[in-house]
Amino acid sequence: MGINTNKIPDKLVVDMVNGKVVPFIGAGFSRSFGYPGWMELLKELKNKIGIKDLDNKDFENEDPLQIAQAFFQFYKEKNRQTTLDDITTNLIFKQEKDNEELRGLVERAINKEVDILLEKNFSKKMLDLVKAKEERKDWPAIEKIKKLKNIPFHYLITTNYDKVIENQIYSDAGYGVLYPGKGIELDWNEHDKTVLKIHGDVETDQGIVFTHEQYYKFMQEYGFYRNKLYTLFSTNTILMIGYGFNDINIHHTYFQFIKDYSENLGHHKKMYMLLTDFDKKEKWKSYFEYYKKYLKSYNVEVIEYTDIPSFIEDLVHAFEEEKYSANINRLLTETGNENPLRPLKSILDGTGLNTTQINERVSLNIIKAMTKFFRNPYILTEQPFDLSIDEEGIDNNLAGHILNAALAIISEYPQIAEKEEYFLFVVVALKYATADDSWNSIYVRLVQVFPVMRQLKYEHEGSDDLKLGEYMYKIFSSSHPDKYLYGYDAGRFLNSNISLFPKIYIKAFLEYVKKLIIENELSNYPSISDYWIQQIREKFQTDDKIIELCEEIDSEVKKYLDIEENFFKLQKHDR
Structure with a gap:
């Protein structure tokens, strides 16, 4: 498959060139390297800690943090007495009858130590499973993902425990690694390139975030990371790769950011989320379009791609093209009167x-x-x-x-x-x-x-026509000469001058509307575009190509409405 950068938003690419993008990388990113995803990890952990009465398919669509918390509770109940015995075996304490208060203090201290040890042991069992398996590795995909090293991000955030980012992609690139429990936060230089592992690292059980309980401890005890997330969200464009918006970390931090800054955000996109064919066909299915609407309500722009490796390959290509294009020095190297x-x-x-x-x-x-x-x-x-x-x-x-x-x-x-x-x-x-x-x-x-x-x-037909159509669509869909909640002045200006537009703009607009309908992105049709298409019919009625495009749009709309009608009929019949 060839390079296709048209699906990469322009603003995202420009922000990358200007060093204003922070990738937020989740478990889906490391799958090609042979590491398990959240659910695979939980299924393996279930077997390791001895849960035998739970079918995998009965929990695979549930909240991972909630499942992990339930597994931890099972593990604590199963191993509490053994852990308590291990701690108290060598403990010598003379229990004086009249020293009830002291005995109570010791018992509470022991119980607290038991809880800490159980949590550490549980985390270790989970981390033991964070291993790459050769049979799961996808080498062609790995080669594509490794191209990410060509984009010199200042910060990368991940919830992954593995070392794919720092050891296999950005090795020898001068990145430091920070994670909860490392204890060097106050000595960290903000100017250093950093991989921020907010859920911890595979090499230590310190600061691991795997369960609901650990997440809330993270929010309460690790203020540095909570504040760092908040700062990065508020000052950068965030690009989420291999990461679900249903993670509680993102909900808490990003939603709070939206609440605090909603009046100032306006039309500016602050977060992009990559969704793949897996998300569309396997994870969300018929809810996928509504999931995108949910994300849109929080100012999250969805980027749809076949898979993560293809996206990264195209992203890097778009970055390199933009970086080359943005270099104005080549135009200023002429001498004398030729220098602009x-x-x-x-x-x-x-x-x-x-x-x-x-x-x-x-x-x-x-x-x-x-x-x-x-x-x-x-x-x-x-x-x-x-x-x-x-x-x-x-x-x-x-x-x-x-x-x-x-x-x-x-x-x-x-x-x-x-x-x-x-x-x-x-x-x-x-x-x-x-x-x-x-x-x-x-x-x-x-x-x-x-x-x-x-x-x-x-006059030309090419990939840039799609951008031309997109921008024309934005103008038309925001404007109407007399409709409430639309731009009156722009609508009247368009109405008066629509016949003066060179036909390339009109054709690009119609092609873009047709594309939206075919891809089910214009589900509120008839929309404001319907009014402008009618104006175009009247003003360009002698242009065969433009009239043909209008008729093709009519045909696609009819298909869409027929599908909707049949769907409602089936629903009514089922009831």
């Missing part, structure tokens, strides 16, 4: 672009550079520009300077509007227009971007 640096600085400071002093080649390089600015605004904070760019990205004023420069270039060299470089510039300009989905912002930015959109003369 001076005109770029004039654009950015608002002086404006004097197109009579630059040739077509320099103009094209300026378009390339401005594409990079929109795609990754943070490169403007570095030399040779040293601008201040906040988390919102490029503001309306700076965008206005860039867009005006593009119009000036097309006015001087209209042939550039036919080139792929200008098409890519328009795509990222549309991304800027949709970055803030508030009604007024979409209108203001749409009016800004529309003149450069109209100049596009490039």
